[in-house]
Amino acid sequence: MTAQTGQVYDTGFRRYLGPREGRRRARMGVYRDGLRAALGIGRGGRAKILPWIFIGSMVVTGLVMALLAGLANRIGGEGTSAELNLPSHAQFYGTASIMMFLFAATVAPELLCSDRRSGAIYLYLVRPLTGADYAGARWLAFLSVMLAVAWLPQFVLFAGLVLGAQDTGEYLKDNWLDVPRFLAAGVVMALYVTTLALAVAAFTTRRAYAAAFLIGLFVISTAVAGGVGESLDGTAGQWASLIALSSVPVYVNDVIFGKASDFTSGSPAQLLPEYVHVLWWVLWTVGPGTVLWQKYRRLGA
Amino acid sequence: MPTILQARGLTKRYGAVTALDDADFEVGEGITGLLGSNGAGKSTAIKLFLGILSPTAGAAQVMGKEASKQPEVRARLGYSPEHDCLPSEISAAEFLTHMAEVSGLPPSHARTRAADTLRHVGLFEERYRPMGGYSTGMKQRVKLAQALVHDPVLAMLDEPTAGLDPTGREEMLGLIRKVHKEFGISLLLSTHIMGDVERTCDRIIVLDAGRVAQEGDVRSFTQETETVFIEVAERVEELLRALQARGTRAHAEGAGVAVEIAHEAEYDSVRDALVESGAPLRRLAPRRHALTDLFQRPKE
Numbered sequence: 097m098t099a100q101t102g103q104v105y106d107t108g109f110r111r112y113l114g115p116r117e118g119r120r121r122a123r124m125g126v127y128r129d130g131l132r133a134a135l136g137i138g139r140g141g142r143a144k145i146l147p148w149i150f151i152g153s154m155v156v157t158g159l160v161m162a163l164l165a166g167l168a169n170r171i172g173g174e175g176t177s178a179e180l181n182l183p184s185h186a187q188f189y190g191t192a193s194i195m196m197f198l199f200a201a202t203v204a205p206e207l208l209c210s211d212r213r214s215g216a217i218y219l220y221l222v223r224p225l226t227g228a229d230y231a232g233a234r235w236l237a238f239l240s241v242m243l244a245v246a247w248l249p250q251f252v253l254f255a256g257l258v259l260g261a262q263d264t265g266e267y268l269k270d271n272w273l274d275v276p277r278f279l280a281a282g283v284v285m286a287l288y289v290t291t292l293a294l295a296v297a298a299f300t301t302r303r304a305y306a307a308a309f310l311i312g313l314f315v316i317s318t319a320v321a322g323g324v325g326e327s328l329d330g331t332a333g334q335w336a337s338l339i340a341l342s343s344v345p346v347y348v349n350d351v352i353f354g355k356a357s358d359f360t361s362g363s364p365a366q367l368l369p370e371y372v373h374v375l376w377w378v379l380w381t382v383g384p385g386t387v388l389w390q391k392y393r394r395l396g397a
Numbered sequence: 398m399p400t401i402l403q404a405r406g407l408t409k410r411y412g413a414v415t416a417l418d419d420a421d422f423e424v425g426e427g428i429t430g431l432l433g434s435n436g437a438g439k440s441t442a443i444k445l446f447l448g449i450l451s452p453t454a455g456a457a458q459v460m461g462k463e464a465s466k467q468p469e470v471r472a473r474l475g476y477s478p479e480h481d482c483l484p485s486e487i488s489a490a491e492f493l494t495h496m497a498e499v500s501g502l503p504p505s506h507a508r509t510r511a512a513d514t515l516r517h518v519g520l521f522e523e524r525y526r527p528m529g530g531y532s533t534g535m536k537q538r539v540k541l542a543q544a545l546v547h548d549p550v551l552a553m554l555d556e557p558t559a560g561l562d563p564t565g566r567e568e569m570l571g572l573i574r575k576v577h578k579e580f581g582i583s584l585l586l587s588t589h590i591m592g593d594v595e596r597t598c599d600r601i602i603v604l605d606a607g608r609v610a611q612e613g614d615v616r617s618f619t620q621e622t623e624t625v626f627i628e629v630a631e632r633v634e635e636l637l638r639a640l641q642a643r644g645t646r647a648h649a650e651g652a653g654v655a656v657e658i659a660h661e662a663e664y665d666s667v668r669d670a671l672v673e674s675g676a677p678l679r680r681l682a683p684r685r686h687a688l689t690d691l692f693q694r695p696k697e
């Protein structure tokens with residue numbers, strides 16, 4: 097029998113002579129890690145539960161809406177789903193907004209809180225990127241996830257409606273505008289919830305505190321808006337009912353689709369001019385965005 | 398020796414508190430110890446070089462650039478903080494790959510570097526385990542590894558032996574020496590443990606109340622500070638007289654005599670003085686100077 101021979105090589109430490117891509121690569125690295133953190137990729141099983149339950153729920157909602165609308169149109173003929181007032185693209189974000197808020201409130205803090213809690217934030221700040229770069233990359237990562245969460249069920253719904261239509265070509269001709277509309281409304285929803293959730297998360301190292309604060313903010317503001325809005329008459333009631341933070345992007349969704357959704361139709365604020373709703377959304381998106389940027393800009397010199 | 402870090406009139410004030418006061422010093426190739434008691438300004442100096450803080454006055458330059466104004470220069474620096482900084486739920490391999498990428502390395506290179514660096518710090522077998530389950534020693538190694546993964550010109554290590562048992566401390570000091578000798582990476586070691594500095598560093602910078610109290614080669618400090626303490630059961634006075642009669646610089650301290658050994662021949666004098674005085678010897682050992690001894694010396 098021939099003895100097997102082999103050699104062990106000690107390669108020793110080798111200097112790195114490859115490319116160094118500086119700040120651009122650093123930002124991209126933080127962005128990619130933000131995506132993975134939001135979706136629980138590379139983390140334990142528990143980190144995956146929340147994001148995938150929410151994503152699954154959103155897609156299932158879109159699927160159920162598509163099946164219902166498709167079935168109604170198949171059985172009752174074209175336009176039956178609209179006659180029966182079954183949920184449509186215009187209605188979807190009103191219906192799904194609560195789920196999107198819950199998703200942002202519970203998952204977004206993971207992107208900021210854990211790095212500050214573990215102290216890993218200081219390892220980022222001593223690398224070729226600034227605090228603002230870090231916060232910007234994290235914001236963009238969660239925005240990407242939120243866009244996917246917002247758009248995916250709308251595409252499922254759209255596919256369902258197209259496939260359920262008796263005349264696909266006719267359906268596309270009549271309803272193609274829904275696609276840019278739901279894309280734009282998805283951007284509005286995602287920008288709002290991402291920025292607000294991350295701005296709140298920037299003030300605590302505990303994910304649970306941020307989630308509880310955000311959920312409380314939505315619930316309390318909605319309750320206060322309902323109570324005060326109904327007790328005050330006229331314009332005062334309309335302005336007061338704007339306080340409902342869960343409705344802010346849904347009003348803009350209504351502006352984009354040109355009709356009030358079920359979610360906002362009973363609110364006195366619906367009677368305010370459209371530009372007020374758009375400005376209110378801008379304020380609640382740019383404001384928290386500025387707070388987030390300022391908070392992290394100070395962390396890195 | 399090329400200068401890597403340069404502090405010129407470096408001053409940092411936090412309100413009424415002055416953390417660094419017009420400090421001037423340079424750090425070149427090799428292992429430099431940044432020594433000082435708590436609050437001496439060591440961590441502030443490191444944060445100023447890293448650009449995490451901006452100076453109140455003066456400049457903290459890294460290879461001629463200020464990191465607070467040009468963050469790109471940080472791509473050639475490494476930093477291992479004293480405090481905990483490792484996320485518990487992800488593995489060392491994944492964390493190091495990510496840190497290499499955030500230092501500017503493309504993902505494929507980052508993965509290779511992460512595996513190589515973990516092997517060099519002795520964590521290759523454990524690299525896929527979540528870091529939450531690591532011991533203190535393993536965590537210190539990961540902290541060191543993340544400071545080296547992108548092959549920096551200089552890495553700043555803040556209290557790298559904090560929390561380690563004697564064996565772990567020895568291993569960490571061995572790793573630190575290896576990082577410079579075999580990897581060619583210069584180090585700035587911030588510590589208040591004199592023994593760590595003596596065993597690893599080539600140069601030393603002593604900060605006291607935000608000012609540079611001492612700086613120079615470690616060897617010059619240890620030569621100058623070689624003091625032997627002779628503990629005897631009795632006859633301290635007789636021993637002191639016998640030593641002084643032989644021209645040895647000595648003074649009584651409690652149950653013994655401290656002798657400053659300028660050259661090896663003085664050990665013969667110590668032996669002869671012990672015999673002549675008849676003092677029963679209990680212990681004879683070189684004494685490590687306390688940090689305060691260094692601080693009390695005038696700046697050269």
